[in-house]
Amino acid sequence: xxxxxxxxxxxxxxxxxxxxxxxxxxxxxxxxxxxxxxxxxxxxxxxxxxxxxxxxxxxxxxxxxxxxxxxxxxxxxxxxxxxxxxxxxxxxxxxxxxxxxxxxxxxxxxxxxxxxxxxxxxxxxxxxxxxxxxxxxxxxxxxxxxxxxxxxxxxxxxxxxxxxxxxxxxxxxxxxxxxxxxxxxxxxxxxxxxxxxxxxxxxxxxxxxxxxxxxxxxxxxxxxxxxxxxxxxxxxxxxxxxxxxxxxxxxxxxxxxxxxxxxxxxxxxxxxxxxxxxxxxxxxxxxxxxxxxxxxxxxxxxxxxxxxxxxxxxxxxxxxxxxxxxxxxxxxxxxxxxxxxxxxxxxxxxxxxxxxxxxxxxxxxxxxxxxxxxxxxxxxxxxxxxxxxxxxxxxxxxxxxxxxxxxxxxxxxxxxxxxxxxxxxxxxxxxxxxxxxxxxxxxxxxxxxxxxxxxxxxxxxxxxxxxxxxxxxxxxxxxxxxxxxxxxxxxxxxxxxxxxxxxxxxxxxxxxxxxxxxxxxxxxxx
Numbered sequence: 001x002x003x004x005x006x007x008x009x010x011x012x013x014x015x016x017x018x019x020x021x022x023x024x025x026x027x028x029x030x031x032x033x034x035x036x037x038x039x040x041x042x043x044x045x046x047x048x049x050x051x052x053x054x055x056x057x058x059x060x061x062x063x064x065x066x067x068x069x070x071x072x073x074x075x076x077x078x079x080x081x082x083x084x085x086x087x088x089x090x091x092x093x094x095x096x097x098x099x100x101x102x103x104x105x106x107x108x109x110x111x112x113x114x115x116x117x118x119x120x121x122x123x124x125x126x127x128x129x130x131x132x133x134x135x136x137x138x139x140x141x142x143x144x145x146x147x148x149x150x151x152x153x154x155x156x157x158x159x160x161x162x163x164x165x166x167x168x169x170x171x172x173x174x175x176x177x178x179x180x181x182x183x184x185x186x187x188x189x190x191x192x193x194x195x196x197x198x199x200x201x202x203x204x205x206x207x208x209x210x211x212x213x214x215x216x217x218x219x220x221x222x223x224x225x226x227x228x229x230x231x232x233x234x235x236x237x238x239x240x241x242x243x244x245x246x247x248x249x250x251x252x253x254x255x256x257x258x259x260x261x262x263x264x265x266x267x268x269x270x271x272x273x274x275x276x277x278x279x280x281x282x283x284x285x286x287x288x289x290x291x292x293x294x295x296x297x298x299x300x301x302x303x304x305x306x307x308x309x310x311x312x313x314x315x316x317x318x319x320x321x322x323x324x325x326x327x328x329x330x331x332x333x334x335x336x337x338x339x340x341x342x343x344x345x346x347x348x349x350x351x352x353x354x355x356x357x358x359x360x361x362x363x364x365x366x367x368x369x370x371x372x373x374x375x376x377x378x379x380x381x382x383x384x385x386x387x388x389x390x391x392x393x394x395x396x397x398x399x400x401x402x403x404x405x406x407x408x409x410x411x412x413x414x415x416x417x418x419x420x421x422x423x424x425x426x427x428x429x430x431x432x433x434x435x436x437x438x439x440x441x442x443x444x445x446x447x448x449x450x451x452x453x454x455x456x457x458x459x460x461x462x463x464x465x466x467x468x469x470x471x472x473x474x475x476x477x478x479x480x481x482x483x484x485x486x487x488x489x490x491x492x493x494x495x496x497x498x499x500x501x502x503x504x505x506x507x508x509x510x511x512x513x514x515x516x517x518x519x520x521x522x523x524x525x526x
Contacts (some may be wrong), residue, residue: 026087049228051128054235058257065238068103073208076201082185086192090115091182098204100144100162104238109144109162111204116140116168118211125438127167134313134436138168138211142204168211169437178206250470252314263470271472277465278355281480286461294458295329303445305337309429310439314469316430317341324448326371326389330462331477335371335389338378340448342367342395343468354394355468356480363484365395368468369448385464387475393455394484419453420487422446456483 023039024031031038037045072078081092091114098111118138119126127139142164145154154160181200188196250258250266258265264272299305307319317339324337344365345353354366369391372381381387425444432440459482466474 024087047229047231048233051130052228052230052233052235053130053133056132056237059235059237062104062236062238065104065236066102068105069099069101070205071099071101072097073204076203078204079182079198079200079202081195082182082189082198083195084189084192088115088117089186089189091198093204099147100142100164105162107159108147110147111142111144114140114142114204114207129165129167131167132313132436136167136169136437140166140168140207142166166208178202179211182207183211258470263472266470269471270466270474271470273466273472273474275465275474276472277468277476277478278357279463279465280357280360281461283359289330289462292330292460292462293328295331296327297449297457298325298327299323300448300452303447303450305447306442306444308439308441309433311433311436312341313436315341315343316433318426318442325374326391329460329479331386331389333386334374336374337369337371337448340367340369356392356394358394358480358482363394363396367393367395367451367485369393382467382473382475384475386477388467388473389477389479392478392480393452394481396484396486398486398488419451419485422450423487426451451485453485453487455481455485457481459483 024036026032036042075097078093078098079091080094083090083092093111093113095112096110099108100111101108116138117126117128119135125135125137127136128141129139144162144164145151146157146160146162149157149160181202184200185196185198188194250256250263253259263269302321302324305320305324307321309316309318311317318341319339320337322336326335326337327333342365343353343355345362352362352364354363355368356366371389371391372378373384373387373389376384376387425446428444429440429442432438461478461480461482463478464474465476465478466472467476
C-alpha cells in the first residue's frame with residue numbers, strides 16, 4: 001500500500017460523539033449516518049459537517065499554509081494500544097509524546113490517537129473524504145488535541161482539535177512491513193471494546209509510508225460517513241498542493257472548469273501550441289514518404305502483455321508489462337510500450353468518438369498504444385520532440401462473419417485473424433473499473449496482436465503532434481493506421497454499453513473536435 005499526503009488538514013473538523021457507543025453505527029442499526037442528527041447531544045445536523053468532497057479546481061491557494069512540524073513522529077514504540085471500539089480500529093499513542101504545529105495552525109497540538117476508515121472490497125472503497133468525487137480505498141485520521149486543554153475544554157473550543165487525514169491507496173508491491181506488523185494484531189480485537197497492547201517497534205512515520213486485512217480480520221466494514229454539504233465553506237490548499245488532483249480538474253464536456261476550449265489555460269499546459277493533436281487527415285493532401293518502412297513489433301504477440309486495467313477518470317487504460325517494444329517504421333529509435341487506452345462517443349445508436357478523423361469522417365472508437373523512447377525516462381520523453389510514439393487504430397463495426405477481418409478464432413499464421421473473441425474478453429473487465437481510480441488485474445491470455453487482428457500495419461499516416469490530453473506536450477510521433485480494426489457490430493454495441501457504464505462514472509462522454517493543419521506524411525504503400 002502507499003499513502004498519499006494531500007494537504008487534507010481538517011483544522012476545525014467536527015467531531016461526532018454519540019450518547020453511547022451503541023447508539024450509532026455505519027450499517028446495521030437504527031441510527032445509520034442519515035439518522036445521526038437525531039441522536040441526543042450531537043451536532044450532526046450542523047452546517048460545518050465533515051467529511052466533504054474536495055474539488056481541486058475550486059480550492060483556493062493559501063500562502064500561509066506552510067510545512068508542518070511533526071515532533072517525535074519517528075519515535076519507535078509510539079503506538080501503545082490497538083482498540084476495536086465497535087466502529088473502527090483505533091491506535092492509541094503514548095500520551096504527551098507526539099506533537100504537531102505549523103501548517104497554518106495557530107497552536108501546538110498533541111497527538112491523541114489515529115483510526116482508519118475503509119470500505120468492504122476493492123470495488124467499494126471507504127475513504128471518508130473524496131477528491132474530485134474519487135473515493136480512495138482507506139483514510140487514516142490522526143486526531144490531535146490543542147496542547148494545554150483537556151478533552152472537555154477542547155470540545156468547547158472551535159479550534160480544540162485538528163485532524164490530519166491521509167488517503168491510503170493500493171500499489172502493485174506487497175504490503176510494507178509496518179502495515180504487516182499493525183494488521184497482525186487485528187485477529188486479537190475482533191469484538192467491540194477489545195484491545196491489545198502493541199509490542200512491535202512502530203512509529204507514526206512508519207505508517208505514513210495490507211490493508212485488505214482490515215475488513216477481513218477486524219470484522220468491520222464500510223466505516224465511512226457520506227460526504228456533507230459545504231454550506232458556503234471554502235476549501236483552501238497549501239501552495240505545494242496547487243497541482244494535486246490537477247489531472248482530474250479537466251474534462252471533455254462542460255461539467256468542469258476546464259473543458260477542451262480552456263485546456264490551454266491550465267497551469268504548465270501546452271494545449272495552445274501549434275502542433276496539437278488530434279487532426280483531420282485529408283488523404284488528398286498527404287505526402288508520400290518512402291522512408292516510412294515497415295515497423296518491427298517486438299513481443300506484440302506476448303499473451304501476458306496486459307498487466308492491469310484502470311479507470312483514470314477520463315478513459316479506460318490497460319497498462320502493459322515490460323518488454324513490448326516498437327522500432328523502425330521511420331521512428332529512428334526503439335520505443336517501449338507503456339499502455340493503451342480508448343476514446344469513444346456517447347450512448348446514441350450511432351456513436352462516433354474517434355479523436356482523429358480521415359477526410360472529416362469520425363469512427364466509432366479509437367485505440368491509442370502509447371510508447372516512450374527506451375533511452376529516456378517518462379519525464380524526459382514528455383519534453384523531447386520525439387520522446388513519445390503513439391499508434392492510433394480506428395475501431396469499426398462489421399457484420400459477424402463478413403468482412404476481411406471478421407471471423408473465427410485468431411490465426412495469425414493464416415492471415416485471417418479476428419479480434420472479436422479477444423475484445424469480448426477485454427470488455428469483460430470494464431464493470432470492475434466503474435469507479436474512478438479503481439483497477440483490476442488482467443488474468444486472461446491475450447496479446448496486442450490478438451486485439452489488432454489482421455489490420456494492415458504497413459499502411460499508415462505519420463505526423464508530429466502532441467498528447468491529446470493535458471498537458472498536451474508536443475512530444476509525440478503519431479502513427480494513424482489507415483485500416484480500422486473491424487469487430488462484430490454486436491460486440492461494438494456491447495463495448496459501447498460497457499464504456500458508457502464507465503463513462504457515466506467518470507464524466508467522459510464526448511471527444512473534443514480539435515483540428516489543425518499540421519503537415520502529414522503517408523506510408524509509401526498507400
